[in-house]
Amino acid sequence: MPPAAMVSNALGGQALRYVINGLVATAVHYGVLRFNIEVLHIPLAAAANALAAVFGITVSFLGSRYFVFRSREGSLARQGSLFLLIYGSIALLHALVMYLWADRWGLDYRIGFVLATAMQMAVSFVANKFLVFK
Template sequence: MLKSEFFRYIINGLVATAAHYCTLNINVLLFKFESIGVANLLAACVGITASFIGSRYFVYQEHTNSFVSQLARFSMLYMSIALLHGSFLYIWSDMYHLSYNVGFLIATVFQVLLSYFGNKILVFKNAI
C-alpha cells in the first residue's frame, strides 16, 4: 500500500492535520487565545511544516526539483491555503460563534483538495 502515492498522501495529511488540530486546541484551551482565527493561523504553521517534510521525503518521492524551489512553491501554496483556512474559521467561529471543531473539519476538507492538486501540479513535479 505504501507504493501508492495517494495512500502516502493520506497518511501524511492525517499526521499534519493532527499536528495542526492539536496545536489549535493547545492555543485555544491552554493558552486561552480569544480569536480562533489567530489561534488557527499559528497552528497552521505547525501543520504546514509537518506537511512539507512529509510531502518531500515520504509522499512525492519521484521529484527532481531542488529543495529551495520546492520550499518556495510549497510556502506560497500553503500560505494561500492557510489564509483561506484561517479566514473561514474566523468567520465561522469568531463572527458567527459556531463550533470551531466543525469549522475546522469543513475547512480541512477543502484544504485537502487544494493541497493534493497544488502539490502534485506546482510543488513536487519533475523539473523541466
C-alpha cells in the first residue's frame, strides 16, 4: 500500500473512532445529567450539568488516549493537562461563536450551535491528534 493511502486509512480510522468516542462521551454526559436531576434531585440544571460534564470530559479523554489515538506512551498528567487546556479554550471559542452569531448578528441560535459545534469538533480532533496524543 502506498504511504499516502496508509496515512489516509489511519486518519479515516481515527476520525471514525473520534466520532464514536464523542457519541459515547456525550451519552455519558447526558446520562449523568439526567441522573443528577431525576435521581439526586440537584435543583440547579447548571450545577447538575457541570458535574455531568466532568464525567463526559473524563470519558472523552480516556477514549481519546486509549481508543481514538492509542497514545499510551505519553505522560498521563501531561496529556490530561493539555486536554483540559484545549477543551477550555475550545469552550471559550464556542461561546464566542455563539455570542457573535446569535447575540450580535441576531441569527438563529440553533444554526449557530451546529456551526460552533462543527468547528469545535474539527479543532478538537486536530489539537488532540497533533498536540495532546502525538
